Amino acid sequence: MTCKKYGLLMSAVLDGEASEKEKNKLNEHIAHCSSCAKEFEELKRVKKFTSLRIAEAAPDFFETRVLQRVKDGQASRRPAYIKKLVPVGVALLLLLAGVIYKTNIFQTNVSGNDNNLFVNDKAEQNFDKALLDLYFG
Amino acid sequence: MNTEAKLIKLIEAGDEQAFVSLVRRYKTQVYSVSYSILGSREDADEISQDVFIKVHDSLHKFNGKSSFSTWLYRITVNKCRDALRKRKRKKEISMETDISGQEGLKLKDVLESEQKSADELMRDKELQEIVRTAIGTLPEKYRIAITLKEIEHLSYAEIADVMKVTVHNVKVILFRARVKLKERLRFLYEEA
Numbered sequence: 001m002t003c004k005k006y007g008l009l010m011s012a013v014l015d016g017e018a019s020e021k022e023k024n025k026l027n028e029h030i031a032h033c034s035s036c037a038k039e040f041e042e043l044k045r046v047k048k049f050t051s052l053r054i055a056e057a058a059p060d061f062f063e064t065r066v067l068q069r070v071k072d073g074q075a076s077r078r079p080a081y082i083k084k085l086v087p088v089g090v091a092l093l094l095l096l097a098g099v100i101y102k103t104n105i106f107q108t109n110v111s112g113n114d115n116n117l118f119v120n121d122k123a124e125q126n127f128d129k130a131l132l133d134l135y136f137g
Numbered sequence: 138m139n140t141e142a143k144l145i146k147l148i149e150a151g152d153e154q155a156f157v158s159l160v161r162r163y164k165t166q167v168y169s170v171s172y173s174i175l176g177s178r179e180d181a182d183e184i185s186q187d188v189f190i191k192v193h194d195s196l197h198k199f200n201g202k203s204s205f206s207t208w209l210y211r212i213t214v215n216k217c218r219d220a221l222r223k224r225k226r227k228k229e230i231s232m233e234t235d236i237s238g239q240e241g242l243k244l245k246d247v248l249e250s251e252q253k254s255a256d257e258l259m260r261d262k263e264l265q266e267i268v269r270t271a272i273g274t275l276p277e278k279y280r281i282a283i284t285l286k287e288i289e290h291l292s293y294a295e296i297a298d299v300m301k302v303t304v305h306n307v308k309v310i311l312f313r314a315r316v317k318l319k320e321r322l323r324f325l326y327e328e329a
Contacts, residue, residue, distance in 0.1 A: 011312035015286060017293050046319045049268050050287045058168035059182050063160045066189045067153065073190060 001025070003036050010040050014047045102127065141205050148196055160189050166206070166289065167213050173284040174217040176273040180224075184216050191216065203298055210289070210299040214281055221277060264325070271321045279314035286311060 009026050012018040018026070030037040102124070144162075147155035167188050172181035191212050199208055272283055278300070285291045285299060293307045300307070 007316070008308055008312045011315055012293075012308055015293070015311065017308070042319050043315055045325075046315050046322060049264070049322055049325060050272070050283060050315075050318065052265055053173070053268060053272075053288055054265070055165050055169040055288060056172045056178075056181075058164040058185060059178070062164050062168075062182075062185070063157045066160050066186050067157060069186055069190055070156070070193050073194075 001029070003033065006030075006033075006036050007039060010036075010043050014043060145196060145199070145205070148193070156193060159192070163206070163209055164189075167209065169288050170210065170213050170284055171217055173269065173272065173288055174214070174277075174280055175220060176269070180220060184220050185213075188213050188216050207295055207298050210285065210291070210295075211301075214285075214299055217281070218277065267325070268322065271318055274321065275314055275317055278310055279317065282307060282310045283314045283318075 006026060006029050009018060009022055013023055013026055026040075030040055144155045144159050148159060164185065168181055168185045171184045171188070172178060175181050175184060188209070192209065195212075199205065203211075272280055275283065281300060282296055285296045291299070293304045293311075296307045297304045302310070
């Protein structure tokens with residue numbers, strides 16, 4: 001085994017990933033190879049420094065922000081057919097509102113005239129007048 | 138069924154609270170790894186959020202072949218790699234990068250400094266920052282392997298699983314990363 005290969009073994013020993021047999025092999029080698037012994041000491045120190053590093057706490061309100069982004073994402077990922085149906089629905093609602101307004105369907109028929117149940121002439125005339133005023137001033 | 142599996146089932150059924158619990162359980166791991174690889178708290182915050190959104194959206198793809206945390210580390214590492222690629226146009230962390238915003242204190246100054254002893258540096262958090270910054274100057278795969286080993290204490294087999302390389306490759310990557318760090322941190326251990 002070359003000194004270069006012992007380098008790999010040193011790293012594995014430091015990480016607790018070497019077998020007892022491999023550890024013994026390394027120990028035997030560094031007992032008579034001063035450059036590898038020096039290298040092993042240096043790697044031990046590097047390991048000591050890098051293992052000083054600790055976990056970092058995530059920023060405040062992390063979960064809340066993630067959840068909000070998930071919700072935002074879900075909203076923007078609605079199926080295409082739903083997106084297409086939105087303007088159709090709005091148009092239908094407007095049409096329905098226009099019909100209701102025009103016919104005064106919810107207005108109480110105070111005259112008691114059954115023929116005038118759905119159409120209030122006076123209201124219709126007022127609506128037409130308002131519309132003409134709106135367009136022609 | 139363990140807690141993790143229960144949470145996954147609940148999330149798949151649309152339970153928001155279960156998702157929040159999962160995020161709470163793993164946020165430190167994901168954020169620590171992201172911060173170590175990306176070297177910026179702001180980027181780590183954004184990427185960590187992206188990781189959990191990916192988890193939420195792809196939970197049905199988790200097949201349980203590897204552990205949930207390995208799957209999560211893999212997503213984290215991949216997101217960090219993507220972020221590093223996008224950042225290519227910007228200036229990568231370099232030997233000229235400021236350490237913790239300390240005015241005028243550059244990494245190369247610290248690494249070459251012969252004024253401060255290791256004991257002095259140990260007294261505050263500066264040592265950790267120096268090591269973190271030195272790791273930040275390593276090539277991407279070395280940085281990822283060192284982070285998974287030293288912060289998350291994963292085994293070689295787990296690192297291999299996350300990075301999709303062989304266990305032997307992990308051994309080689311970690312050794313080379315340490316050789317590079319040894320040179321960059323020499324002034325510390327020569328005085329220690």
